[in-house]
Amino acid sequence: MLGLALASCYSSVGAWTYPSGRYTTTASPQPAPAFVLVEPLLDERGHENVSSMTWSYVPVFPLGWNHFDRPEATVPGPDTTQYRVEPCLDLARSIVIELQRQHLVERAEFARDYQHGLGETHRLRGRLRAFSVDLTRWTYGLSVYAPVLWSLGLPQATSKNAFCVDLELVEVASQRVVWSASLFDADSWVEGYYYGPDWYRFSWMWERRLRAGLLDLARVLGATAAPLPSELRDELELFPAQMPEELQRTGQEGR
Numbered sequence: 001m002l003g004l005a006l007a008s009c010y011s012s013v014g015a016w017t018y019p020s021g022r023y024t025t026t027a028s029p030q031p032a033p034a035f036v037l038v039e040p041l042l043d044e045r046g047h048e049n050v051s052s053m054t055w056s057y058v059p060v061f062p063l064g065w066n067h068f069d070r071p072e073a074t075v076p077g078p079d080t081t082q083y084r085v086e087p088c089l090d091l092a093r094s095i096v097i098e099l100q101r102q103h104l105v106e107r108a109e110f111a112r113d114y115q116h117g118l119g120e121t122h123r124l125r126g127r128l129r130a131f132s133v134d135l136t137r138w139t140y141g142l143s144v145y146a147p148v149l150w151s152l153g154l155p156q157a158t159s160k161n162a163f164c165v166d167l168e169l170v171e172v173a174s175q176r177v178v179w180s181a182s183l184f185d186a187d188s189w190v191e192g193y194y195y196g197p198d199w200y201r202f203s204w205m206w207e208r209r210l211r212a213g214l215l216d217l218a219r220v221l222g223a224t225a226a227p228l229p230s231e232l233r234d235e236l237e238l239f240p241a242q243m244p245e246e247l248q249r250t251g252q253e254g255r
Helices: 002-009 053-057 087-101 143-151 202-221 230-238 245-249
Strands: 013-015 032-038 049-051 063-068 082-084 105-110 122-138 157-171 176-186 189-191
Touching: 032 087, 032 202, 053 063, 053 143, 087 105, 087 122, 087 157, 087 202, 122 245, 157 202, 157 245, 176 202, 202 230
Parallel strands: 013 082, 032 105, 032 122
Antiparallel strands: 049 063, 063 122, 122 157, 157 176, 157 189
């Protein structure tokens, strides 16, 4: 009876938010005299959305798994990842938010429909090459009774989040690309009833890499970069950026 009751915790649900709230806000003491217009990202992700969680219900079989290149496009269900996000829009909007809250430039706006001619001095554009979720559920061959072991402290699952975005800043007057960067990261965590981080860590993983990347962008624009908070600096040292596995497999690590 206990196992059947705990089985309701199988599904995972989340939503994008930015800033993540994980890091302290810092500001530039000298912003750049620039107007940056940020465009939506071009979507160049894969199309593999596969769920094999039904295997976790098979007696003796130890696990079930899924991989979603596009987690926002899954069909809701008890065994399906449900993550509410519009990556090409939300990641671009977060860049505007970060430019504004750090006061790196005099003005920053999001151009959802790619409009130009608003007086911008620079356009920031990019490509979304990965934004994926992987989940593996461990049932130890006990099917729906696995929650009994989970409640005793055994691992419930492993979760992986990964993203990769290529960005470039174009100077409007000369139409030259004056800055470019590839922001990426990937992680893997063991999850349990009593331990492990949130299933979806995109918000703070992205904030961590974006704020580090803006240090060089500030230099190019002639601004003084906002200092990184100590907790962010520590994480950058402890967790070097990892390229998503799907890009490694297809040989797309470079631009």
